[in-house]
Amino acid sequence: MHTTCFYNHPPADDTTMGLGLQTAYNDIGKGEAFVLVHGYTGSKLDFQDQLPWFADRYRVIAIDQRGHGESSNLGPYSLNQSVTDLIRFLDGLDIERCHLLGHSLGGMVVMRTLLDAPQRFASAILMDTAPHGITLYPENIRKLLNQKVADEGCATLLEGMQGQPQNSATQRGIDYLGEAEHWRRIRTKLEQMDPAAFAQLGMAISEQAPVTEQLSEITLPVSIIVGSEDKPFVGPAKLMQKKLPDSQLLRIKKAGHCPQYENAEAWRAAVDAHFAFAGNHAA
Numbered sequence: 264m265h266t267t268c269f270y271n272h273p274p275a276d277d278t279t280m281g282l283g284l285q286t287a288y289n290d291i292g293k294g295e296a297f298v299l300v301h302g303y304t305g306s307k308l309d310f311q312d313q314l315p316w317f318a319d320r321y322r323v324i325a326i327d328q329r330g331h332g333e334s335s336n337l338g339p340y341s342l343n344q345s346v347t348d349l350i351r352f353l354d355g356l357d358i359e360r361c362h363l364l365g366h367s368l369g370g371m372v373v374m375r376t377l378l379d380a381p382q383r384f385a386s387a388i389l390m391d392t393a394p395h396g397i398t399l400y401p402e403n404i405r406k407l408l409n410q411k412v413a414d415e416g417c418a419t420l421l422e423g424m425q426g427q428p429q430n431s432a433t434q435r436g437i438d439y440l441g442e443a444e445h446w447r448r449i450r451t452k453l454e455q456m457d458p459a460a461f462a463q464l465g466m467a468i469s470e471q472a473p474v475t476e477q478l479s480e481i482t483l484p485v486s487i488i489v490g491s492e493d494k495p496f497v498g499p500a501k502l503m504q505k506k507l508p509d510s511q512l513l514r515i516k517k518a519g520h521c522p523q524y525e526n527a528e529a530w531r532a533a534v535d536a537h538f539a540f541a542g543n544h545a546a
Contacts, residue, residue: 267287268288268289269286271283272285272348272351284334287327288327288352289310292322293322295360295362296321297322297362298362299314300369301328301369302366302369304453304456304461305367306333310523312440312524328372329344329348338457338459340460349372362384366391368392369390371393374392377483386484386538388486389487390488391489391500391520391521394473394475395471396471398469405469412462413459417453421450430519432517439527484544486510486513486537487511488515488534489512489514491514496520497514509544511536513537515530517529
């Protein structure tokens with residue numbers, strides 16, 4: 264376990280009901296900052312086991328996005344708002360320049376952050392993500408889930424998740440953490456998530472304006488990491504590699520949407536390969 268820190272955004276940064284946003288984060292190690300941004304329904308828990316791997320070389324920071332984890336459940340929820348939150352968080356911690364990793368929804372946020380403030384970043388990793396909309400559920404299913412979550416909270420989804428057969432990649436992740444710990448973390452993340460964030464960000468993921476053509480403006484070193492079994496994101500990973508001028512594509516075998524669990528050793532090697540790639544460009 265890592266100690267949770269909190270950054271209180273000044274009230275002027277968030278005018279919703281006159282309240283300020285509180286961002287929860289883990290912060291270990293010393294050196295250049297390496298900031299990890301989790302995906303939809305996730306939290307900093309998604310990187311809990313991985314932070315020490317890099318803390319001998321980097322200051323590793325995993326955040327909870329607005330509406331997730333221990334951060335404030337405070338709307339509005341949108342990709343643009345998440346970009347603003349991330350920049351203001353870095354400002355608040357006096358991080359002038361850092362490396363970024365964005366997973367899934369976090370990758371969508373990271374792409375837009377790189378476009379908005381490229382001077383703030385040394386390199387980036389885009390992990391199992393897309394530069395355009397991805398449909399998570401058919402519209403009728405999405406409406407039913409949103410209503411169920413609004414009525415009963417996000418944790419109501421847990422029973423259905425546990426009742427589904429797990430594919431081989433997901434099962435490898437369960438085996439890595441242990442079944443009890445895997446489901447404990449899922450429950451914790453769902454219990455912490457704001458139902459409004461579930462609905463609004465789920466819609467944002469599917470209906471976002473694409474940034475595909477704008478990726479050519481990102482000139483810093485970018486590695487695209489994707490689990491070879493993460494079928495919805497393999498195509499977008501190839502597309503991003505084609506559009507980003509200074510990039511490499513790293514496929515993680517025997518992994519799906521969460522390769523940091525599902526093939527942890529290969530994922531760590533891919534992140535190390537990214538830093539070697541970025542270092543060669545900086546030299």
